[in-house]
Amino acid sequence: MKAIKLITVLLLAIGLAGCGSKFKKYNGPEVTQVIVQKDERRLYLMHHNRVLKSYPVELGFAPRGHKQFQGDGKTPEGYYYIDRRNPNSKFHLSIGISYPNPADRAFAQANEKKPGGDIFIHGRPNGNPRDRRKDWTEGCISLKNRHMEWVYAMVNNGTPIILTP
Numbered sequence: 001m002k003a004i005k006l007i008t009v010l011l012l013a014i015g016l017a018g019c020g021s022k023f024k025k026y027n028g029p030e031v032t033q034v035i036v037q038k039d040e041r042r043l044y045l046m047h048h049n050r051v052l053k054s055y056p057v058e059l060g061f062a063p064r065g066h067k068q069f070q071g072d073g074k075t076p077e078g079y080y081y082i083d084r085r086n087p088n089s090k091f092h093l094s095i096g097i098s099y100p101n102p103a104d105r106a107f108a109q110a111n112e113k114k115p116g117g118d119i120f121i122h123g124r125p126n127g128n129p130r131d132r133r134k135d136w137t138e139g140c141i142s143l144k145n146r147h148m149e150w151v152y153a154m155v156n157n158g159t160p161i162i163l164t165p
Helices: 003-020 102-110 145-154
Strands: 033-037 044-047 050-056 076-086 092-097 120-122 160-164
Touching: 003 076, 044 145, 044 160, 092 145
Parallel strands: 033 160
Antiparallel strands: 033 044, 044 050, 076 092, 076 160, 092 120
């Protein structure tokens, strides 16, 4: 009887240990593209024309318009792709967006400015997961940590991302 109780307690402990992990497992349909609709403040994970998941987002501190220069606080608009991931980000997980592309660099250079970079989809700042500021990033897309865990699990490097006004 004691052995059964011990085994039950151990199995329960192991099961609960996995509940808090930021690394989710996803075995569903492939995310074939990510769509961010800035005016709606929504991120959509798509399998072709079907929405798999949708999450609310926060954007750069000056979200209207396309990001053109470092420090402008805008979130990019256009066609990019997911090009990297960082499980040890200063935010709760992050996946990189391929901004700036060659056209973004050329535009900034023609205006004698830097295009900026390091644009990510990420969770809240580590150490402050309940931050409720609206549109606070430098141009990134921020989600609640629990949502970011699913995005991180579902979206692979190379996935196209479309950012619309």
